[in-house]
Amino acid sequence: DMTLIHSGPTLVPPPDDLTVPQFFLDGSSRHVTQPERLVGTPCLIDDDSGQKVMLEELRERTRCLANALKFHWNIGEGTIVTIISPNHIDYGPCVWAIHRLGGIVATLGPMLTSWELVHHFKIAMPSIIFVHSDCLSSVLQATAVVGLQADRIVMVDTPGSSGPRGFRNLDVLIHEGSSLPQFTERALTQGEAKSRIAFLAPSSGTTGTQKVVAISHFNVISIVIQSATFNRINEPYAPGADRFRRGDISTGFLPLYHIYGLVYNLHYMIYAGLTLVLTPKFNFENFLASIERNRITHLTLVPPQAVLLCKHPAVKRYDLSSVRYCIVAAAPLSATLTQELLEILPNVHLGQGYGLTETCGTVGMFPLTQKIGTLGSGGQLLPGTFAKVVKPDGTLAKEPEVGELYVKGGQVALGYYDNEQATKETFIDGWLKTGDQVYFQNGDIFVIERIKELIKVKGLQVAPAELEGHLLTHPSIFDCAVIGVADEYSGELPMAFIVLQPELATAVNTNVHLANDLRSGIFKHVADVKSRHKWLAGGVRFTNAIPRNPSGKILRRLLRAQLNDSPSA
Numbered sequence: 010d011m012t013l014i015h016s017g018p019t020l021v022p023p024p025d026d027l028t029v030p031q032f033f034l035d036g037s038s039r040h041v042t043q044p045e046r047l048v049g050t051p052c053l054i055d056d057d058s059g060q061k062v063m064l065e066e067l068r069e070r071t072r073c074l075a076n077a078l079k080f081h082w083n084i085g086e087g088t089i090v091t092i093i094s095p096n097h098i099d100y101g102p103c104v105w106a107i108h109r110l111g112g113i114v115a116t117l118g119p120m121l122t123s124w125e126l127v128h129h130f131k132i133a134m135p136s137i138i139f140v141h142s143d144c145l146s147s148v149l150q151a152t153a154v155v156g157l158q159a160d161r162i163v164m165v166d167t168p169g170s171s172g173p174r175g176f177r178n179l180d181v182l183i184h185e186g187s188s189l190p191q192f193t194e195r196a197l198t199q200g201e202a203k204s205r206i207a208f209l210a211p212s213s214g215t216t217g218t219q220k221v222v223a224i225s226h227f228n229v230i231s232i233v234i235q236s237a238t239f240n241r242i243n244e245p246y247a248p249g250a251d252r253f254r255r256g257d258i259s260t261g262f263l264p265l266y267h268i269y270g271l272v273y274n275l276h277y278m279i280y281a282g283l284t285l286v287l288t289p290k291f292n293f294e295n296f297l298a299s300i301e302r303n304r305i306t307h308l309t310l311v312p313p314q315a316v317l318l319c320k321h322p323a324v325k326r327y328d329l330s331s332v333r334y335c336i337v338a339a340a341p342l343s344a345t346l347t348q349e350l351l352e353i354l355p356n357v358h359l360g361q362g363y364g365l366t367e368t369c370g371t372v373g374m375f376p377l378t379q380k381i382g383t384l385g386s387g388g389q390l391l392p393g394t395f396a397k398v399v400k401p402d403g404t405l406a407k408e409p410e411v412g413e414l415y416v417k418g419g420q421v422a423l424g425y426y427d428n429e430q431a432t433k434e435t436f437i438d439g440w441l442k443t444g445d446q447v448y449f450q451n452g453d454i455f456v457i458e459r460i461k462e463l464i465k466v467k468g469l470q471v472a473p474a475e476l477e478g479h480l481l482t483h484p485s486i487f488d489c490a491v492i493g494v495a496d497e498y499s500g501e502l503p504m505a506f507i508v509l510q511p512e513l514a515t516a517v518n519t520n521v522h523l524a525n526d527l528r529s530g531i532f533k534h535v536a537d538v539k540s541r542h543k544w545l546a547g548g549v550r551f552t553n554a555i556p557r558n559p560s561g562k563i564l565r566r567l568l569r570a571q572l573n574d575s576p577s578a
């Protein structure tokens with residue numbers, strides 16, 4: 010029954026015979042791509058040094074690096090090259106040079122331990138690794154384990170001969186490449202971009218070890234065209250289309266190794282004609298200062314930064330009036346937090362995006378027709394995206410019934426690299442099984458919670474995200490997380506980890522009465538408005554910080570482990 014299948018607006022099919030650099034850097038007569046609009050506007054600004062990079066320079070550095078990579082290592086079709094680095098001004102050229110040669114780019118986080126790196130190398134063994142000096146020691150431990158030679162390592166951040174001995178150097182390679190034989194990328198056949206892998210992108214590892222998602226060149230081009238069509242950036246006179254204007258400036262502190270930064274910041278922003286201010290290390294006060302200094306117009310956030318904007322006292326000291334647009338994604342943003350954020354950024358278009366690494370970052374976004382996205386909603390389906398909601402009994406849900414979301418569209422990835430079993434279980438007849446419990450209402454997707462994280466109290470489901478959103482409205486609470494703890498009678502009970510506002514945090518350590526009062530106040534804050542099975546009957550525990558991964562998601566598995574280590578604290 011077609012009424013049970015939701016779909017976004019129609020989409021003119023994106024090209025399936027172009028690689029990522031052909032589409033993003035070269036432009037094309039058949040497809041009005043953005044590079045032509047970028048002439049005169051920097052694509053990137055290095056937040057630390059202020060260095061500006063124009064499109065012409067990105068093209069040139071990509072071209073030279075491709076020549077050098079071909080010459081030294083003969084990188085060819087299917088060669089895996091891994092980048093392990095914080096955000097870096099040459100991240101793009103590294104990616105696109107590898108793509109030009111037909112290689113596959115695996116991106117990994119700079120904070121991974123050597124054992125985590127070994128896990129990834131065993132899934133996808135790189136031929137070459139681009140490394141930032143911050144990560145060199147863990148990379149060397151990992152390469153020793155898997156037997157990869159040091160002459161396969163390129164340092165990305167040590168200019169000239171200043172780097173550690175024995176390693177090649179990105180700057181030197183790019184310099185050499187200008188006088189090496191010119192490599193020319195071959196044209197793809199029709200449809201070839203659909204099967205050719207562009208990226209091996211790690212999932213966030215929220216529910217377990219990181220999965221490695223194989224993303225095609227077509228997936229990347231498709232998601233950018235889907236987002237651009239949604240935001241009507243190629244229709245300058247359409248209502249609302251001025252939300253993304255040439256010369257606008259976006260934050261770029263989200264890590265480029267994760268799909269959100271890689272696709273939405275690096276590729277989408279450049280395509281949309283914006284300037285991306287690349288920040289290697291996130292620090293909240295520097296972030297505020299950067300908004301003021303660079304007259305940032307577009308914020309790309311994850312919820313923890315939204316919370317900081319609402320609660321951090323430093324916010325008042327900075328001029329944030331340049332900001333016009335703010336999207337928050339990767340984890341839920343509650344309705345109340347959205348409203349608090351609006352008090353800080355009153356004139357801003359504000360809403361959420363929802364997506365997964367497996368969908369190249371985005372399934373839904375708040376639309377141009379809304380100044381503020383529907384409160385609590387993860388947005389509306391992008392053009393060319395289809396969705397169905399499957400109830401526990403296997404039948405399709407009617408709006409607004411709840412069930413597991415399945416998604417189809419040009420942005421749905423090829424599968425998990427080198428893992429047929431997991432691919433078969435998750436990518437089913439062209440549909441991606443998201444693992445997220447959702448419902449639809451008037452075109453909006455509401456993400457309730459990951460199915461894996463739902464707490465089951467006497468057979469009733471409690472979504473941690475719902476309680477967390479509510480707890481954050483308590484004036485004493487700075488941050489929080491909710492998990493389920495085992496209970497003989499109820500099966501599971503909700504329990505809250507609470508980070509108190511700084512001045513209270515020290516006071517509770519010395520004042521038992523205050524701690525008890527706060528605990529019962531917090532319990533009551535929930536009990537006053539939520540039905541009984543949602544009460545914090547599993548306890549309220551004060552802690553110093555909530556563990557999150559870099560994409561801003563609460564690592565509830567670490568909280569559960571913490572509880573097993575010291576059950577009575």
Ligand code: ATP
Nearest residue numbers: 212213214215216339340341362363364365366456
């Ligand atoms: P892993 O799959 O390794 O456990 P992960 O699922 O967190 O980690 P990502 O691909 O980065 O890795 O995140 C996708 C998930 O993030 C979605 O499945 C969803 O649960 C959550 N998510 C993303 N955007 C939103 C949003 N706007 N609201 C609620 N949840 C969101």
Ligand code: MG
Nearest residue numbers: 212213365444
């Ligand atoms: Mg996931």
